[in-house]
């Protein structure tokens with residue numbers, strides 16, 4: 011595995027940054043133009059203001075991205091071909107899409123053939139992968155069956171959850187101590203100190219987990235903590251008059267949900283976020299499923315988190331490992347891409363509608379994810395029985 015880019019993460023280098031000294035970042039490590047900009051300490055008071063020109067979010071593509079995020083299954087499939095399709099045409103389009111992204115269930119044997127003599131490492135996203143998408147993010151619970159499937163998978167394979175959510179929140183929702191966890195799209199990683207194969211990281215710090223075990227925390231965006239809290243408060247304030255809007259603080263990123271906001275008001279919510287970001291040039295916006303996500307402009311994402319876990323588990327440059335990542339969202343594409351590069355492993359996209367992806371395989375919904383995980387466990391149990399007999 012090429013961890014050069016991971017090693018050149020914001021926190022690992024730069025003894026003498028110029029413009030980003032408060033962040034400890036060298037400007038070359040920031041993927042977007044940062045020159046002349048510094049941490050916006052002056053924005054201490056939270057301003058409530060009218061949104062700027064709504065044309066901003068129309069012309070920068072945000073609105074289109076918002077409209078195309080999370081399309082319901084088997085509705086008119088406009089985004090896929092740019093032609094309005096009927097539901098039947100939609101089925102045809104879905105089936106032809108599945109030729110490119112075959113079902114991981116139907117391709118199970120093929121995946122297992124590839125895993126022969128290799129150790130599978132499982133990576134799982136949370137929302138839309140382990141729990142179905144629901145209107146209220148606080149009620150996105152996983153089923154008891156899914157929890158048991160994940161728990162069983164973790165008995166046989168190292169398993170990590172990589173979520174956009176706050177790490178504590180995703181741990182609370184999953185509730186399994188057998189797993190590794192990363193929150194804030196991989197910017198908040200907790201790893202048992204005893205198991206850490208590689209300590210070659212400047213920016214991990216020691217801590218203890220809720221069970222009192224010694225852990226290492228890897229938080230490449232730690233310097234952004236005050237800025238993210240400030241932006242969270244600003245966005246709560248500016249969007250508080252918008253019915254259905256919800257802002258979540260995930261520690262190193264902020265989510266602004268518009269799933270329950272009237273579609274006519276989406277330009278307003280987008281413009282508020284756009285206006286706020288103008289004051290914070292070190293932050294960037296990404297799109298999720300009916301959610302706008304504000305995060306630090308650092309070279310770190312779910313793909314980097316996957317590489318971090320593999321290295322920490324002692325599996326870097328190891329051809330005997332087959333990482334599999336299951337996710338449903340645009341932010342999971344970074345992880346799919348990391349695995350696709352150099353044929354490291356397989357990305358599996360959870361989607362009921364055709365979507366372009368860096369994944370190799372697909373699963374239709376969370377129940378198929380459960381089935382896939384159960385199949386992995388069954389396969390291991392059968393192998394064990396054969397060895398015993």
Ligand SMILES: O=P(O)(O)OC[C@H]1O[C@H](O[C@H]2O[C@H](CO)[C@@H](O)[C@H](O)[C@H]2O)[C@H](O)[C@@H](O)[C@@H]1O
Pocket residue numbers: 135136137138142143144145146147148150172173174175258265267269298299300301303339341
């Ligand atoms: O990386 P993930 O674990 O998939 O987290 C991504 C976002 O998931 C949550 O929002 C999404 O799921 C909600 C519950 O089903 C749904 O209401 C929302 O519309 C989805 O975007 C979470 O609330 C976000 O903060 C995460 O970034």
